[in-house]
Amino acid sequence: MSPSRSQIPVVVLAGFLGSGKTTLLNHLLRRNGGNRIGVVVNDFGSIEIDAMTVAGQVGSTISLGNGCLCCAVDAGELDEYLEKLTRPSARIDVIVVEASGLAEPEELVRMVLASENPRVVYGGLAEVVDAVEFDATRARHPGIDRHLALADLVVLNKTDRAGAASVARVREALAGIAPGTPVVETAYGRIDPELLLDPAVRPERDEKVRQLSFEDLHADAYDAEHGHEGHLHAAYESVSAVSAVPLHPRRLMDFLDTRPPGLYRIKGWADFGDADPDHRYALHAVGRFLRFYPEPWPPGEPRRTQLVLIGSGTDADALRKEIDGCAQTGLPGDVPDERSMWGVLRYVHRDPEDGQDAAEQGEPDDPRHPAEADDADDSGRQYG
Numbered sequence: 359m360s361p362s363r364s365q366i367p368v369v370v371l372a373g374f375l376g377s378g379k380t381t382l383l384n385h386l387l388r389r390n391g392g393n394r395i396g397v398v399v400n401d402f403g404s405i406e407i408d409a410m411t412v413a414g415q416v417g418s419t420i421s422l423g424n425g426c427l428c429c430a431v432d433a434g435e436l437d438e439y440l441e442k443l444t445r446p447s448a449r450i451d452v453i454v455v456e457a458s459g460l461a462e463p464e465e466l467v468r469m470v471l472a473s474e475n476p477r478v479v480y481g482g483l484a485e486v487v488d489a490v491e492f493d494a495t496r497a498r499h500p501g502i503d504r505h506l507a508l509a510d511l512v513v514l515n516k517t518d519r520a521g522a523a524s525v526a527r528v529r530e531a532l533a534g535i536a537p538g539t540p541v542v543e544t545a546y547g548r549i550d551p552e553l554l555l556d557p558a559v560r561p562e563r564d565e566k567v568r569q570l571s572f573e574d575l576h577a578d579a580y581d582a583e584h585g586h587e588g589h590l591h592a593a594y595e596s597v598s599a600v601s602a603v604p605l606h607p608r609r610l611m612d613f614l615d616t617r618p619p620g621l622y623r624i625k626g627w628a629d630f631g632d633a634d635p636d637h638r639y640a641l642h643a644v645g646r647f648l649r650f651y652p653e654p655w656p657p658g659e660p661r662r663t664q665l666v667l668i669g670s671g672t673d674a675d676a677l678r679k680e681i682d683g684c685a686q687t688g689l690p691g692d693v694p695d696e697r698s699m700w701g702v703l704r705y706v707h708r709d710p711e712d713g714q715d716a717a718e719q720g721e722p723d724d725p726r727h728p729a730e731a732d733d734a735d736d737s738g739r740q741y742g
């Protein structure tokens with residue numbers, strides 16, 4: 359479920375030399391769940407042509423030759439590549455930018471956020487860590503701490519080679535460097551693809567593009583849990599919340615502003631009832647990045663909120679309660695008005711030609727989080 363049909367998440371995949379980025383990418387290509395994955399890599403040679411062929415998508419990879427991605431391209435150039443991959447004719451659902459081992463992920467994240475391509479949305483920074491080499495790598499490259507602190511998801515790879523005690527030690531170190539950031543342990547990059555990819559818009563071998571229903575999403579989640587081997591579901595949990603009672607925009611924003619750091623992704627739609635009866639709001643959060651996309655209610659679609667929350671170290675019952683607590687009570691003092699929507703509208707993406715983009719308001723020290731702004735400043739940011 360993409361946040362909006364027209365938005366394509368761009369995931370930045372980073373990690374130190376040899377940590378297993380390409381192995382993970384190849385795993386994703388094989389287990390794409392019907393998603394077409396566009397890939398931007400430094401070294402095309404290391405991508406398994408077989409995996410690309412299985413995915414039926416040779417040609418959706420852009421290779422930059424050797425060199426460091428963040429040094430080799432500037433934001434404009436990356437935009438050119440993203441432009442190619444986001445053309446409707448490419449029919450790509452998600453783009454993965456694999457940073458070479460020495461690339462500065464911060465720079466790449468900034469480039470993605472600065473993209474003027476309205477079809478591009480930041481899909482998160484996944485940082486691969488080699489469980490065996492972690493201490494040695496950190497000693498040689500203290501900068502790794504900075505990269506890890508920025509990550510939305512840490513993939514602790516090569517756990518097959520590291521003993522349980524060293525894995526526990528690395529986890530402890532990671533908790534200090536990137537407090538609250540979800541850490542998924544794996545071997546050979548075999549993470550659950552749902553962590554980085556949305557359930558496919560079109561099922562495998564079905565070329566007809568259609569809208570994914572919530573039932574499909576559940577079916578996908580079922581397949582992922584029961585149909586594939588090698589998953590690490592214990593590492594994170596997924597909570598779904600469906601409600602026919604509209605949410606109070608202020609309370610939802612309070613929840614989102616204070617969401618637990620282990621909550622890696624939130625996706626789905628919010629219904630704000632009378633606060634905006636004409637639109638449902640597609641919600642896309644990855645790490646601390648948050649966007650809303652208002653879209654007219656599809657004809658015949660029941661008015662309801664449908665959210666999926668994915669996190670590690672989170673408390674499913676508590677999350678469910680918090681979402682339930684965002685519901686409108688119908689009490690006289692609790693009726694949302696237009697002003698109650700201002701907090702939500704701050705995170706609405708706007709076309710660059712149309713006005714300022716939400717991400718362009720980012721605070722300098724956190725490129726993913728729009729700056730807190732005065733409600734008064736935002737009163738004009740109504741969605742048309």
Ligand SMILES: Nc1nc2c(ncn2[C@@H]2O[C@H](COP(=O)(O)OP(=O)(O)OP(=O)(O)O)[C@@H](O)[C@H]2O)c(=O)[nH]1
Nearest residue numbers: 374375376377378379380381459515516545546547
């Ligand atoms: N034992 C073991 N080996 C792994 C694992 N993941 C990757 N490898 C091996 O580690 C080596 C490096 O993996 P890559 O996926 O090429 O790593 P990378 O991060 O893309 O490497 P660079 O592009 O050089 O930065 C390869 O020989 C992989 O087969 C793992 O979980 N366990």
